[in-house]
Amino acid sequence: MTLPKFTYHPDPLATGAVVKSMKVCDCCGEARGYLYSGSIYSQRDVEWLCPWCIADGSAAREFKASYSDDFPLDGAGLKREVIAEVCQRTPGYQSWRQEVWLDHCGDACEFHGFADHDELKALSGQALQAFLSRHMLKANLWQDILDTYEKGGNPAVYKFRCRHCGDILYGMDFL
């Protein structure tokens, strides 16, 4: 079975947002082999959703559910259709406190999961400066973080890619 395509989350199996499971989806009532493992924001009691019910928006309609916070994207001035697609029709990601979906070139970025240690160590020049200033980090603190960084650890660093210029952006969250 082929998973639905998510413009802003191209490989949800690789990021762990979609996992193999034979549990039944709360929306379509079917066990289709895959379920979403990330956050679901809804007033209703909804535990399991399949990626198909996320992709076609049926779960968002049925449960008034969203999977990511729209506040950062709204604040970035993105188009309403883009915000709706990211928050209501795209698997979100697990974050320590609050996920922030990054944007670039007037569009939401693709989410690519946790950053690799090697790519973070390789950050330098302008890319590094931009990252440090976005997260208000001092260079020496960043060095300490790098020494102990683990994928999925605390702090977490997430990788995003701009769909237009290809720039890589990193989001960060910690407990």
Ligand SMILES: [Zn+2]
């Ligand atoms: Zn479903």
Ligand SMILES: [Zn+2]
């Ligand atoms: Zn860009």
